[in-house]
Amino acid sequence: MSETAVAATPTFSFSTSRVFSKNLTWLLIYVVLLAAIAIVLFPVFWMVSSSLKPGPEMFARNMTMLPVHLTFENYVKVWTETKFATFFLNSFKVAGISTVLALIVAMYAAYAMARINFPGKNVFGMVLLVTQMFPHILFVIPLFMIIKTLHLFDTHYALIIAYVAYSLPFSIWMMKGFFEAIPLELEDAAAVDGATPLGTFHRIILPLSGPGIAAVTMYNFIRAWNEFLFALVFLQSSDLFTLPLGLASFQEEYSFRWDLLMAGASSISLPVLIVFLVMNRFIVQGLLGGAVKG
Amino acid sequence: MALTRRARFAYMLVLPSLLLLTMLNLFPLAQGTIASLQRQNMTRPNPYEFVGLAHYAEALFSEGSFWSSLLKTCIWTIGSVSGAYVLGLALALLLNLDIRGRNLFRALFLVPWVIPDVVTALVWKWLYNDEYGVINFLLRQLHVINSPVHWLSDLNLAMPSVILAQIWKLYPLMTVVLLAALQNVPKELHEAASLDGARPWQRFFYVTLPLIRTTSVSITLLTGIWTFQSFDLVYLLTGGGPADATQILPTFIYQKAFFTLDLGYASALGLLMLLIILAISSLYLFVSRPSRVQA
Structure with missing residues (x-):
């Protein structure tokens, strides 16, 4: 709103107070958001x-929001005097291997689901949806028995x-959505050039599905x-x-x-947190594309 | 039946997933069902004695713990999901205004969602700590309380306290999903409604809410199912106590299976839980169907 236009109107004072209250509303919105x-x-x-406070400060009568004497002592202790580093490596190994395996298995199924009409496709889709609803606490019991039998x-x-x-189920659903978004013409062109279906998938579709x-x-x-329940039931030795x-x-110890x-x-x-803040955009996209549409 | 080459190719692609899903979901489901019909007791001469539906009858008719656990699970689920929905929607409405830095705000609001459950539990336990917890400290500074409140060990406060922690965990997903739905609501509808003299709250109830209904239904269903079966937070915060005040079905089943070592009974409880989840989901999907036809 231009000032001259406002000044020309007889309702001058009324308008400025409106502009003022509008700004005030915005200020209020940001204050609420930040709060x-x-x-x-x-x-x-x-x-x-x-975690950055020395022990005595943590249990002091007068708490401070920030550490008065900042210290990394707690971190040093946790990483050197406990098995924390072992836990870290274990987590990295288990999460890394299972992620790669799931990705490889899921991407082929997702491609079939996205592009090919085969008998039983809907049933398979239903199985994927239903298995996602299965309570982990129900599965952990029979899996525990099976795992014991298999030593x-x-x-x-x-x-x-x-x-x-x-x-698996969630990965297949999510990747199916991404594959569907790739234009069909690219595959048709590859097929005309004599590429095999699998070759098309590897050389055309996969490179385009980076995000x-x-x-x-x-x-x-x-x-x-982050997973806790399976680890709690399947593992016994603290080295693992x-x-x-x-x-x-630690909570007990x-x-x-x-x-x-x-x-x-x-x-x-x-x-x-670091991974999340760097990849935030992809994660939000994936959540909206895979989890909710499905 | 002759399959096309294309279909055979599809089966080849799907096969590994199908095998894994069968081995690790359907086979355990069958195994669990069988176990639920047995009295599994390794100390007896016949460790896999067949008892038919005895465990189910015991859970449903003679042992009261199943029903009281179920009731607590419902309170826990409804409390957490409705709390998270209200908070998530409020934040989504705020973020839907024409503000600068929306993506940054959204990312910050999402942070609790990526924090591991175990960390969430530990941090809240520390916040709730009787003597050194910051919540009691702040309340004392503000002269709201004189003596420390036992958030997690008080019979009446334990459930609300764990629900609050779960709301903190759940609302981020609600915010992101509801914000996406709100951004799809055409601005013209709001403008038309304001021209017709609708007040802001009327626009909210008669324009916005109906348009985000499908999304609301599916996100509350999803988070509801997750919360109904979630184990970590309650197990780590209270372990089901004090005096079973927060003994939800997952912690109850865990206790039966791995402390009492009654795997048969625990499997029966797990299957009852699965049936409840399936019933709620189908009911929900049925209820939400008409609006989908409209859209």
Whole structure:
């Protein structure tokens, strides 16, 4: 609104107060937004802040929001004096291997689902949807029996198998959506040039699905990295523990060492947070494309 | 029946997934069903004694814990999902205004969603800590309370406290999904409604809400199913206590299976839970069908 136009009208004072109140509304909106962010992120802030406080400050009568004497001592302790580094490697191994395996298996099925009309396609789609609803707590019992019979109890194989199985349905749904978005003409052209169907998939479709594959990889990796129940039931020796299980076991071992627990908690969250903030766009896209449409 | 080459190619592609899904989902389901009909007890001479539907009868008719657990699971699920929906929708409406830096705000609001469950549980346990917890500290500074509140060990407060932690975990997904739905609501509809003299709350209830109904139904269904079967937070925060005040079905089943070692009974409970989940989902899908036809 231009000022001269406002000045020319007789309702001058009324208009300025409207402009003023409009700006005030916007200011209010940003204040509310920032307040909401502050409240919602407070637990994360408190975790990091606590992890950087020396022990006595943590249990002081007068709490401070930020550490008075900033220290990395808790991190050093957690990483050198406990099995935390082992847990970290275990988690990396289990999450990495299961993510790659699930991706390889899922992408072929997803391509078939996206492009080919075959008898039984709808049934397969239903199976994928329904298996996603199965409660993990129901599966963990029979899987526990099966894994014991196969002598895989207390090994990483058990976890990798379980993580592959549980990330498959979602991965297939998500990648199906990404493949469908690639124009059909590209494949037709490749077929005319004499490429085999599998060759077309490998050389034309896959290179074009980078963002989709990145989203699925991210999603599965985070899920495996965070998983707790299967690890709790399938593992026994602390040398094999993954990070979530290891951290939960600290809770019993160091029940009053909240400084160490918070340093451990921050260490687990940091890699996931970094990956998330870098890949945020892909993850949101994947969530909206795969999870909700399906 | 002669299959086309294309269809045979498709089966080849789908086969590995199908095999894995059968081995790791359908086979365990069958195994669980069989186990639910047996009294599994390794100390007896006949460790796999067939007992028919005895476990189901016990759960449904004689042992009260199933029903009380189910009730607590419903309170936990409905409380968390409705809380997360209201918070998620409020934030989505805010983000849907013409603000700068929407993507940054959205990313920040999503942070709790990527935090591992175990970390969420530990952090909230630390926030709720009786003596050194920051929540009690702040409430004392504000003179709301005089003595520390036992958030997780008080019979009446334990459930609301775990629900609050779960809301914190769930709302981000709601925000992102509802924001996407809101951005698909045509601006012209709002303008037309304002021209017709609709007040902001009327526009919200008569224009916005009906248009995001399908999304709302599917996202509450999804998060509802997840919460109904979620185990980590409650197990780590309260372990089902105090005095079973937060003993939801997943923690109850876990206890039966891996502490009492009653795998048969636990399997029966798990299958009952699966049936409930399937019933709720089909009901929900049925209810949400007409609006999909309209859209």
